[in-house]
Amino acid sequence: MTVRKAKPEDRRQAAILIYDAIHDIAHSLTGETENHKVLWQLEKFFSQEGNRLSYQNCFVKVMDEEVIGLILVYHGSKARELDAPIISRLDKLNKSIIIDVEADETDFYIDTLSVNPLFGGNGYGTELIQYVSETASVCGYTTISLNVEENNERARQLYERLGFKKAKRIIINGHFYDYLVKYV
Secondary structure: OEEEEOOHHHHHHHHHHHHHHHOHHHHHHHOOOOHHHHHHHHHHHHHOOOOOOOHHHEEEEEEOOEEEEEEEEEEHHHHHHHHHHHHHHHHHOOOOOOOOOOOOOOOEEEEEEEEOHHHOOOOHHHHHHHHHHHHHHHOOOOEEEEEEEOOOHHHHHHHHHOOOEEEEEEEEOOEEEEEEEEEO
16 A cells, blocks of 8 residues: 555546535536536546646555555645636636635645545544645745535544644635634
């Protein structure tokens, strides 16, 4: 078992994991309403470069050559640039949306963390976060941030155990989230 940089070929499992983590946000970002179309577009975004959902921004947890978890990260200062291709696609579909600001510009931001439910509770989410924490530190970043839905107590407990602290409350896609920050 290992954590490695994601590859475009990881797209199928990555799309499922991303969708599992972000639910209705995936519908907004893809402009699709049917689950199979959402997954297809998530695969497409994942395979492409230069957008927030790209494999370029992702590390995966692999077991027996199968992706069982992922963590999608980017620096907050890159968010607008990474959202531009998504917004462009939505404009072409006449489904213009405003993508909520999820990360402060100074933070290394964990956009998505997801572990296949069959492998939950084995510390793989913790391993992915620790991997990104070390990566952020090596890159000279001083803060890592993420958002947790207000009613997701299990995830909140994990993040707090790993040193994240609530900095503020924000709204993403009409839902309240706590913005948590960790100093590295």
